[in-house]
Amino acid sequence: MTFASLGLTPALCRAVRELGFSAPTPIQAAAIPAALRGDDVQGAARTGSGKTVAFALPLLQGLKDIRFEWPRRPQALVLVPTRELAVQVGEVLRDLAGAMPEPPRVAVLFGGVSINPQMMGLRGGTEIVVATPGRLLDLVEHNALRLDSIRTLVLDEADRLLDLGFADELARVLALLPERRQNLFFSATFSEAVQALAAGLLRDPVRIEPPAGGEDTPAITQRAIEVDAARRTMLLRHLLADPAWDQVLVFVATRYATELVAEKLGRAGLAAGSLHGELSQGARTEVLKAFKQRRVQVLVATDVAARGIDIAALPVVVNYDLPRSTDDYTHRIGRTGRAGSPGLAVSFISASTEAHFRLIEKRQHQRVPRERIPGFEPVETATPEQAVGGVKGTRMSKKDKLRAAAAEVLPPPHPVRRS
Structure with a gap:
């Protein structure tokens, strides 16, 4: 065709x-x-x-x-x-x-x-x-x-x-x-x-x-690496030594975390930048330009970057923090494996987030084998509450309630059919 x-x-x-x-x-x-x-x-x-x-x-x-x-x-x-x-x-x-x-x-x-x-x-x-x-x-x-x-x-x-x-x-x-x-x-x-x-x-x-x-299904390999939460940055630094990780988008949960992780990577000699919603438009444009031009190897971002960033052949996405919702997980990992190019999505799994990642796996109908990296094996184990709780519980969050209520707010009457 x-x-x-x-x-x-x-x-x-x-x-x-x-x-x-x-x-x-x-x-x-x-x-x-x-x-x-x-x-x-x-x-x-x-x-x-x-x-x-x-x-x-x-x-x-x-x-x-x-x-x-x-x-x-x-x-x-x-x-x-x-x-x-x-x-x-x-x-x-x-x-x-x-x-x-x-x-x-x-x-x-x-x-x-x-x-x-x-x-x-x-x-x-x-x-x-x-x-x-x-x-x-x-x-x-x-x-x-x-x-x-x-x-x-x-x-x-x-x-x-x-x-x-x-x-x-x-x-x-x-x-x-x-x-x-x-x-x-x-x-x-x-x-x-x-x-x-x-x-x-x-x-x-x-x-x-x-x-x-189908043939448009993204060619994304998913990995889940078990690691204690306190050692995630050290593990990230270890993984970034791989030459194939020459351009990496790292997702974290908060603005503070973007700046903290980027700062730690910078002190280790890595070119890293942060992206979050409180940056001015000029700062956001500049850090994205540097990332696309590979002057910055690692971009640490909140979910503001999960949509609207189109980087050809982005090789790796890392979930440093797991997203709250399965939909956000889909959009995060969708930054790699675009337009037929292969991609890699890595999620860091700790004792406190294991149950939530199981929920993500269930929703996407895919089991991701757990891995352990020598030298970074976790020592923490999940409590019974953590094993069944997950990050997202049975009660709806405020954001989820707003999403559900949108159906009542948004739909206008059917438009008159065009002639």
Whole structure:
């Protein structure tokens, strides 16, 4: 199968090949024809599956016959949960749009930076808006942007959009959009709240689910290494001596831990940086740039980095701290093994986290054999309570309650079907 066989223009076919796609991935082969027909799409999109291109190409092709007026009016809106993902999606859209005879304008809008340059950038209008919900609403309130001309809405990583703080903002954005529009809905995981949002948002959607064990399944080897919590940094330093570990993303639970672990690695002579939500946008951009350029070998991050970071052939991801939820585990390890490249995901397991990792294994239907590294064998053993408790108990956390309640907050009435 070729991109031309999907109904794309020769210019866009050339542009996508220049991005490194020689043939459509399964999500692209299924989503692109449906989106070009004007259908709503509900896509289960694994990380690294080529999902951004799957919606970017139909968006751009849909604009090829639009006569651009002045000021330009937004035709497509892509909502994303993080700044990093907004930048990534914007780059893909601009790269592809550069092949068009009359490229549409792409505005990338996110918080954490001054709003004034973004307001200035919107003067004269734009055809495509990529935005996080909060900053989008800020710009609407400043009369810098109107959404009543949107013809296509993309919800990218919809599961994360339902996390803490996004539900109310998403509902407010949806209320500003025309009822007659196309909806493209992508999510790596489909909780009850995400399914409820899809049911309220989409009309007769084309549903796309990657086949189990299909060719787009990430080639990720998972390892679980038993180690006492106090010796995790020493074990990490030992593992980083492997030449294959020349670029490693390490996930920890807190902002403090990102800085502490990065500092300890730096004192050991390793190039390490930290990434967390309290960094300024400039600092976040700089450390990510250094990591991508391999000037930094180890990036120690909270889950702010679990979405929206696209690093070609990232060899290793380490769960220094286990994530709270199975969904977050999926997104963390999905940073490696992307676009057909092999990847390695290593989890550090202590006596206090063994039960929680068993829960993660159960949810992902995969058993990961336990390993012990000579010289780092654990001495602590799990208590009976630890053996059955896990990190995530039977009572719902505040965040989980918000996710579950999102189904009641978000779904608007079914949109009127497009003519």
